[in-house]
Amino acid sequence: MTHITAETDFLYLYGIILAKELKDAEIPAIIGIDQKRASVIPYKELAAVITPVNPLNFSQQYIDQQLKNTEWLKEKAFHHHECISVLYSQFTVLPMSFCTIFQKEENLKSLLHEQYDVILQKLNALKNMQEMNVKIYCNPEQAFSYVVNQNRAVLELRENIVTMPKGKQFIMKKKLNQLIASQLEEEQSGWWHRIEQELQLLFVESKLRKNWGREITERSDDMIVNCDFLLDKKKTESFLNKILELEHEYAELGCTFEVSGPWPPYHFSKEK
Amino acid sequence: MERLPIDSNQVEQGLAKLVLTIIELLRQLMERQAMRRVENDSLTDEQMEELGLTLMRLEEKMEELKLVFGLENEDLNIELGPLGKLL
Numbered sequence: 001m002t003h004i005t006a007e008t009d010f011l012y013l014y015g016i017i018l019a020k021e022l023k024d025a026e027i028p029a030i031i032g033i034d035q036k037r038a039s040v041i042p043y044k045e046l047a048a049v050i051t052p053v054n055p056l057n058f059s060q061q062y063i064d065q066q067l068k069n070t071e072w073l074k075e076k077a078f079h080h081h082e083c084i085s086v087l088y089s090q091f092t093v094l095p096m097s098f099c100t101i102f103q104k105e106e107n108l109k110s111l112l113h114e115q116y117d118v119i120l121q122k123l124n125a126l127k128n129m130q131e132m133n134v135k136i137y138c139n140p141e142q143a144f145s146y147v148v149n150q151n152r153a154v155l156e157l158r159e160n161i162v163t164m165p166k167g168k169q170f171i172m173k174k175k176l177n178q179l180i181a182s183q184l185e186e187e188q189s190g191w192w193h194r195i196e197q198e199l200q201l202l203f204v205e206s207k208l209r210k211n212w213g214r215e216i217t218e219r220s221d222d223m224i225v226n227c228d229f230l231l232d233k234k235k236t237e238s239f240l241n242k243i244l245e246l247e248h249e250y251a252e253l254g255c256t257f258e259v260s261g262p263w264p265p266y267h268f269s270k271e272k
Numbered sequence: 273m274e275r276l277p278i279d280s281n282q283v284e285q286g287l288a289k290l291v292l293t294i295i296e297l298l299r300q301l302m303e304r305q306a307m308r309r310v311e312n313d314s315l316t317d318e319q320m321e322e323l324g325l326t327l328m329r330l331e332e333k334m335e336e337l338k339l340v341f342g343l344e345n346e347d348l349n350i351e352l353g354p355l356g357k358l359l
Contacts, residue, residue: 167325
């Protein structure tokens with residue numbers, strides 16, 4: 001595959017693949033982020049998938065400015081994801097972050113040279129792997145009611161309060177509210193610990209992400225877990241079945257599970 | 273920045289809101305201090321009972337005052353600009 005770049009063009013890097021996989025499949029015809037065809041720059045056993053971009057439209061300063069432009073961001077970020085997904089459907093890919101740009105081909109080659117072993121090792125580890133995201137939401141009233149009626153420490157304090165004189169009762173009721181809040185947090189972290197244990201044999205690596213607030217989820221329940229899993233493609237079915245089983249089990253605690261994927265391994269491509 | 277309305281009909285309400293916010297702040301601070309002492313086991317049963325009754329009466333009084341001035345819990349607050357809200 002050839003690539004024609006103007007002297008002044010920058011290189012937009014989508015991802016890095018294993019060169020030997022190009023023997024079995026060609027890079028799909030992708031129209032790049034700046035309307036020029038995507039192509040490959042080989043380096044030993046690696047191949048960088050790039051597209052030339054206009055230096056003015058993809059300068060650091062211009063990108064920083066455009067990141068505030070939601071339309072531009074949406075269009076370009078979607079394109080970035082689409083291209084990586086197309087590559088991922090045929091190759092083992094180390095996806096790059098949105099707007100990874102090199103001013104010159106030699107800069108890219110120098111990165112590939114310096115990071116060669118790390119990248120190759122990472123790509124080999126990502127072979128036949130995929131990323132799945134699991135979000136767990138919890139109905140706060142249902143979880144609250146579970147803690148109030150089932151948690152041993154809460155039940156004990158509730159029982160004791162009844163026999164206390166009025167003043168002490170007032171203080172201990174305040175303490176009970178604090179206890180319920182802390183026990184709820186503890187219970188939920190215990191639920192997640194057990195869920196992760198149950199899934200343990202079905203994934204290779206997991207990464208917890210920040211939970212999203214209701215202003216983002218637009219849901220009436222709270223996100224209590226947002227986790228990415230890296231798993232062998234062969235284990236996908238078992239993983240999804242286990243999630244269904246867990247969802248059923250945790251429904252009485254007010255939990256619902258939301259699974260998305262398979263995704264290219266975005267969250268497992270960076271060095272630890 | 274909170275401003276008191278100049279309108280004579282509203283000035284009483286505005287003043288009450290400001291005063292009750294300060295009292296509510298003090299009440300909450302007292303309550304937290306009391307909880308800390310309970311957690312540290314530094315109170316005898318009698319002291320805890322007395323403190324509990326005081327806090328209970330204070331809370332009841334605040335409820336009465338809010339009713340009198342037509343204020344809700346969320347009214348008792350002061351916007352402190354970049355620092356956020358007082359309560």
